[in-house]
Amino acid sequence: AERRAERTGEHPSVITARNISTFKGQLQKLGLSYDWTRELSTSEPRFYKWTQWIFELLYERGLAYRAEVPVNWCPALNTVLANEEVHDGKYVETGDPVEKRLLTQWMLKITAYADRLAEDLEGLEWPAGTYKAQRDWIGKSIGANVVFQVLGRTEPITVFTTRPDTLFGGTWVVLAPEHPLVDAITTPEQRDAVAGYRAAAGKRSERERVTEAADAPKTGVPTGAFAVNPVNGKHIPIWIADYVLASYGTGAVFACPAGDERDHAFATKFGLPIVEVVRGPDGTDVQAAAYTGDGPHVNSEFLDGLHNEDAKAKVIAWLAERGLGEASVRYKLRDWLFSRQRYWGEPIPMIELADGAMKLVPRDELPVALPQIDEYKPTPDGKPPLARATEWLTTVDRQTGQPARRETNTMPQWAGSCWYYLRFLSPERDDVAWDADEERYWMPVDLYVGGNEHAVLHLLYARFWHKVLYDAGLVSTKEPFQRLVHQGMIHNTSFKDARGKYHGPDEVEHRGGAPIDPAKDNFARVSSVPWYVKGTGDLVEIKLDKMSKSRYNVVNPDDMAAEYGADAMRLYELFMGPLEDGVEWETSGVSGTRRFLDRVWRLLVDPETDTPSGKVSADAPTDNRELERALHAAIKKVTQSVTDLRFNTAIAEMMVFVNEATKASTVPRAWFEMFVKILSPFAPHVAEELWQRLGGTRTIAFEPWPAHDETKLARDTIVIAVQVGGKLRGQIEVAPDAAEADILAAAQADAKVQSFIAGKPVKKAIYVKGRLVNLVV
């Protein structure tokens, strides 16, 4: 909204309101049954008053602080971004490049919750991949801090390691190029080399360092200084290398090339000694490759013979006794950078006094509403857009009467979505964020359906806020989202030319052969011939991509609803495959579900005259067992599908019923009514209309849900498959309650089965109740 506002000058609130209206119109056209009395918008002051209120809670609990930190700065957006929003040196949403800058910013102390965020995932019904993505992002490592004395200096180097058991194999120490001790310890002979290396490392952007990382050879230079290995007193060289990150652990590691692949590569390149400390399986040669597995320790004095875990415990105890180290836990997770230099966000409810002290805006002054400004760009001197609101900016501290300035940073987009699910509980209340009784009744969210792109963003941030609210006694559950399901993406054919530009289906053509319409035909058909940019010889690549505007392969739900009806569109979306799977859009599939709905319609209505067809009748005989069976099977399956989220097979069962009903000469009215009820959540418009024509006086949504009758699912006779040696050789029809002995006899008597037994003795006969007989000869 804000970027559009920058281009057009239109206020973001106007753009947002228009988008809401469009989306809402589409949702309503599709007949989605939202409770619109609970509609809310995170960008309205009535909502964000409480977002600010939660920020104040975070601040008071010591979880919001200002710090000068290296931040991810996105020049295209003129703002900083959180770690979670940056991947491969680019903003994940737009691909705009991101660089490092040192700025004073608001941070949220999510790291204080790292352990609980990892542990409490246990017991949630979440997809395994998302569960793991969060754990990996939090990145808990259990290890030890170990102190290395530096020869000739008093200040030691502390390293973090997860493998303190391999200390006896530690043959050098590596500092990150940015490590604060580097200057102090570097010897005069090495000064030039070290300075050169640091300069080169500093010049490489974050992006280069990350993308080149994978298989680039290790680089580094010695500082000339030596450290003392605390376990054996050996003097080992101190190097600097950029594979050690200043931002993780202590920015310093000890190297054990025998037990770590990176160290091994480094040792090989620079000819450093490799000492075996863990004995691997026979044939393991640590001079050739690192051995990272478990095994008895060697060359390790008091650790000799111990396996990894025991050795770790023993060496940590040994170090602790001598004040040379201690057990330590580290996380990859960093604190959450919470400021944005944007206009269209919640103002951070803080004021700054003349002496630089920060103070919360008093609760009764919330919300701090966004002021109107006429330009949404940063100020010429680089301050956030809100600095343009000069009047709004100046205020006074109510307590002291001192003049003060408002904070001009705003919160990130995630702030409102961190707690909106709680606001749904009491959207009409202005005196509280949510009602405590409602919270106890409704929470946690039973089922949360959303895209997996939120795996380490929204879902991590919201869990963090929820836990803070839990600690403050404001919510009753530790976790906000009990069951999580990621819906799959819908893909569609796209055309990409050699320069990487995408083309819409009306900008491309194929030559000769039967006509193919990319808007109607499926991918297999479309991709069976070469396509060209219209009127040129430029070949295009035909791909299946997730639908997106920039790829010109979006199917507009409004168009589909106009051509096939909203119900056919809904039904197709649910029928195309399991909810979690990504699937290819196929417009011809919508015509299939439309056909199905037409058939349902014609059971009751003669389309020529628009009057009752007479097929559905209160007097129709109810002895059509197949039809009755199909009805009850459909009721059972549809009912089950609501909890299973297996809508595709539920729709298939309804189709079976309709096929049966189409074949039948009459359909009992009571059966048809039950069918219309189970159809109604899938195709509400058609079902509602049918219900009225059946004489219903109130909306079908209020009718009780039909229950299936298990006895109606039974058949009068059942077909038993007969196998000989595990291969299907015949089928026999028997009564459902026939005795096993009779079934076995009937199976062997079958003429076709006989020919395969061919007079050989039956050694063994297996009977699976109601299913099959297998005769072993």
Next chain:
RNA sequence: GCGAAUGUGGCGGAAUUGGUAGACGCGCUGGUUUCAGGUACCAGUGGGUAACACCGUGCCGGUUCGAGUCCGGCCAUUCGCACCA
């Protein structure tokens, strides 16, 4: 490189969790209705054969009376992660 998921007709997908592979839909073939096209309806549709046989769930092997399903080993695709000590 590491991790996860997936692999079934021409296509999307079913398969009661070890028991008749291919439900349902799309597409296709033939027929009826129609001047015709479309719609609708009927029949057919994994390969193979005159019909059987036989073959068939990514590949190789194993367990079992019986494997899409379980076990071992490969291959491919997709999606994450990627110097975190």
